[in-house]
Amino acid sequence: MRKKQIAILGSTGSIGTQALQVIEEHADRYEVYALTANERVEQLIGQARKFLPEAVVIANESKYSILKEALNDLPIKVYAGEEALCQIVESQPIDIVLTAMVGYSGLKPTINAIKARKVIALANKETLVVAGELIEQLAREYRVPILPVDSEHSAVFQCIVGEGNNEIEKIILTASGGPFRNYSLRELESVTRGQALQHPNWKMGAKITIDSATLMNKGFEMIEARWLFGVKPEQVEAIIHPQAIIHSMVQFCDGTIKAQMGVADMRMPIQYAFSYPDRLSSSCRRLDFAACGQLTFDKPDPQRFRNLALACEAMFKGGNLPCIVNAANEVVVAAFLQERISFLQMSDIIEKTISKVSFIHTPAYEDYVETDKEARLLAQSLL
Numbered sequence: 080m081r082k083k084q085i086a087i088l089g090s091t092g093s094i095g096t097q098a099l100q101v102i103e104e105h106a107d108r109y110e111v112y113a114l115t116a117n118e119r120v121e122q123l124i125g126q127a128r129k130f131l132p133e134a135v136v137i138a139n140e141s142k143y144s145i146l147k148e149a150l151n152d153l154p155i156k157v158y159a160g161e162e163a164l165c166q167i168v169e170s171q172p173i174d175i176v177l178t179a180m181v182g183y184s185g186l187k188p189t190i191n192a193i194k195a196r197k198v199i200a201l202a203n204k205e206t207l208v209v210a211g212e213l214i215e216q217l218a219r220e221y222r223v224p225i226l227p228v229d230s231e232h233s234a235v236f237q238c239i240v241g242e243g244n245n246e247i248e249k250i251i252l253t254a255s256g257g258p259f260r261n262y263s264l265r266e267l268e269s270v271t272r273g274q275a276l277q278h279p280n281w282k283m284g285a286k287i288t289i290d291s292a293t294l295m296n297k298g299f300e301m302i303e304a305r306w307l308f309g310v311k312p313e314q315v316e317a318i319i320h321p322q323a324i325i326h327s328m329v330q331f332c333d334g335t336i337k338a339q340m341g342v343a344d345m346r347m348p349i350q351y352a353f354s355y356p357d358r359l360s361s362s363c364r365r366l367d368f369a370a371c372g373q374l375t376f377d378k379p380d381p382q383r384f385r386n387l388a389l390a391c392e393a394m395f396k397g398g399n400l401p402c403i404v405n406a407a408n409e410v411v412v413a414a415f416l417q418e419r420i421s422f423l424q425m426s427d428i429i430e431k432t433i434s435k436v437s438f439i440h441t442p443a444y445e446d447y448v449e450t451d452k453e454a455r456l457l458a459q460s461l462l
C-alpha cells in the first residue's frame with residue numbers, strides 16, 4: 080500500500096505536534112511530505128530530522144539560514160516565506176494538507192491547496208470564519224473534501240456519516256464554557272492573562288485558549304459549522320457542557336439526536352480526518368462512564384460573553400463582517416496576551432471596529448484581504 084503523503088502547515092503548534100504523533104503511531108500508512116512553521120525554527124529542525132520530509136518551510140524569512148544550515152547533511156529541501164508556504168501545498172505527491180496554523184494566515188495556502196485538489200484536513204477555523212462562502216464554493220468546484228479536525232466539527236461529521244441526504248434540523252455544538260464560566264461581569268473585569276490561559280479541559284495554543292475563555296472560539300465554530308455542513312445560521316446552536324464528554328450533536332428531521340463522545344484528546348479527530356472513512360486503532364485513553372459523574376448542560380450567556388454575541392451577529396449578517404470580527408479579534412487577543420488591555424476591553428474594541436469598517440455584502444477574495452488589513456489597523460488604533 081502506498082503511504083499517504085501529508086503536509087502539515089503549522090507543525091510546531093499544538094495540533095501539528097499531535098498530528099506527528101498520529102503519523103508516528105501509523106507509520107505504515109502515513110508519511111510526512113512537508114512541514115511548515117511560522118517562527119519556531121529549533122522545533123522545526125528537530126521534527127525535520129526525525130520525520131525526514133521532502134521539504135520544510137519557515138514563514139519567517141530571517142530564520143532561513145539557521146534552518147538551511149541545520150539540515151545541510153540531509154536531502155531535505157528548505158524554503159522560507161509566505162510565498163513558499165503557499166506553493167509547497169501544490170506539490171504533486173501530497174495527498175492531504177493539514178491546515179494547523181493560527182489565524183488569517185491560513186486562508187491563502189488553503190485556497191492554493193484546494194485548487195491543487197488536495198484533501199484538506201482543516202484545523203485552521205479562521206479560514207472558514209473569514210471566507211467560508213468562498214472556500215465552500217471552491218471546494219465544490221474542485222471537488223475537494225474538507226475534513227474537520229476541530230473536535231466539535233469532527234463530532235458533527237461523525238454523526239452524519241452514513242446519513243446520506245437525511246435532513247439535519249439542528250447542529251448543537253458543545254462548549255466547555257472556559258475557565259470563567261461562572262464569573263460575574265464584575266469578576267470578569269479583573270481576570271488576568273494567566274487565569275485565561277488555564278483551560279479546564281483542553282491543552283491548546285495561546286490564541287485559541289483565550290478565544291475559548293471569551294467564547295469567541297464557540298462563535299467562530301458556529302460560523303465554521305454553518306459552512307462545513309451547509310446549514311442556515313438559525314440551525315446552529317451552542318450549549319455549555321463543562322465536562323466536555325459530548326463533543327457535539329446533530330438533531331435530525333425526526334427529532335433524533337446523535338451525539339459523539341470520548342475523552343478530550345485532539346489526536347482522535349486528527350486521526351479520523353486522516354483515515355476517513357476508515358477507523359484505525361488508537362492509543363488514546365478510553366472513556367470510563369462510571370468515572371464520568373454527571374453530564375450537565377447550560378445556556379451560554381451572551382451578556383457576560385459578548386464575543387459570542389458579536390460572532391453570532393457576524394454569522395447572521397455574513398458578507399465581510401466575520402472577516403472584520405476575526406481581524407479585530409486577532410489584534411485584541413495579541414494585546415491581551417501582552418497585558419496591554421483587559422479581558423472585557425477585547426469585546427469593546429471588536430465592537431467599535433465593526434462599527435467603523437464598511438460592510439460588503441458579497442466580498443471577493445481581494446475584498447477579504449482589504450477588509451482584514453483595514454480592520455486590523457482600526458483595531459490597533461483603538462488599543
Ligand code: MN
Pocket residue numbers: 229230231300
Ligand atoms: Mn473546537
